Amino acid sequence: MKTRAVRLYGKKDLRLEEFELPEINDDEILVQVISDSICMSSYKAAILGPDHKRVPNDVADKPIIIGHEMAGNIVKVGSKWQHQFKEGEKFAMQPALNYKGSMDSPGYSYQYCGGAATYTIMPQEVMELGCLLKYDGEAYYEASLAEPMSCIIGAYHANYHTSMGSYEHKMGIVEGGKLAILAGAGPMGLGAIDYALNGDIRPGLIVVTDIDEGRLTRASAIFSVSEAKEKGIDLIYVNTKDMSDPVKYLRGLTDGKGFDDVYVYAPIKAVVEQGDKILGRDGCLNFFAGPTDINFSAECNFYNVHYGSTHIVGTTGGNTSDMIESLRLTEQGRINPAVMVTHVGGLDSAAEATLRLPDEPAGKKLIYTGIDMELTAIADFADKGKFNPYFAKLAEITNRNKGLWNAEAEKYLLQNWGK
Incomplete structure (x- = not known):
């Protein structure tokens, strides 16, 4: 199966390419990525290339797919996992594997596993560690944002008192x-x-x-x-x-x-x-x-x-339990991760958006991998809507929701953009 993905070849060398994925092994799972939000950690990996602790030294010859805040649909399940996962189920993923002491992680280390792609292959360690998570919510972006939200939740759990x-x-x-x-x-x-x-x-x-x-x-x-x-x-x-x-x-x-x-x-x-x-x-x-x-x-x-008795703690990232809590609260409608999102774009905008992340701080940049769309601020939808009816409709939808991205906007985008 062909995939279209943003791959890292070296320092500041990100390329949007189409290539063939290998057939999955019995212990792997093929997924379709629908949404992937961009993390500052991806920027650091792109800037440092093989000097980054999670990026392989041979990345120039075996490029990796970037992106780790992904959500989508399960397409094909290897025999080892068919008792646990079914085709058509939605998924979210916890990328902090720490598998057998390795720093390898989706979005940093794998040739065929990353969020900035239309299709990607989950290696067996993702499932073995319980990091491929079923998601029953309505919108894909909420599952993508469960990862950054889990970092916040982890910080709340890390504080302590006596x-x-x-x-x-x-x-x-x-x-x-x-x-x-x-x-x-x-x-x-x-x-x-x-x-x-x-x-x-x-x-x-x-x-x-x-x-x-x-x-x-x-x-x-x-x-x-x-x-x-x-x-x-x-x-x-x-x-x-x-x-x-x-x-x-x-x-x-x-x-x-x-x-x-x-x-x-x-x-x-x-x-x-x-x-x-x-x-x-x-x-x-x-x-x-x-x-x-x-x-x-x-x-x-x-x-x-x-x-x-004052004290200091520091946290970086969340764990699988934090991410499960994030998904639970989101599915219950108690939290709204969309508050973090300020920009939306297609896969063609992901490479540049990643490399320019510090220059355009704003909020979260949300990428829909199956479409081509320039990265656009939600606040600019109305202005662009004067010349593009799709942006006009997205402006109408988001304006009804405190200017926030939402499930209705995502559904409209996925069903209508570029058609």
């Missing part, structure tokens, strides 16, 4: 406690707000900071203060850009006691230090944002570590 006189760590955020999400109006921050409002353990106070008023306005339109109040949560948005003393202001929102849980969503020294300074007793600071500088550091108040 009681005075006890050495036992209680995992997770403080239920009914005070939560701050710093630099939190970007795409992943929006996912963090969504989970804090609708997850199984909820705080009593959520403070979201940013220095971009436009991002804060969009966040407050998606997650309104009044809707949060109906859930018993005080939600406060704060622009710290021009504040002379943001630490004093933020601590004031907790009556001076400080926050139980603080998440830092930007690898900026001042933001990390701000997070440390607003921690309350037994407060947990989670450094979520991954820096590219291997020497990145920030000051920490060790007086508070000693006498206030």
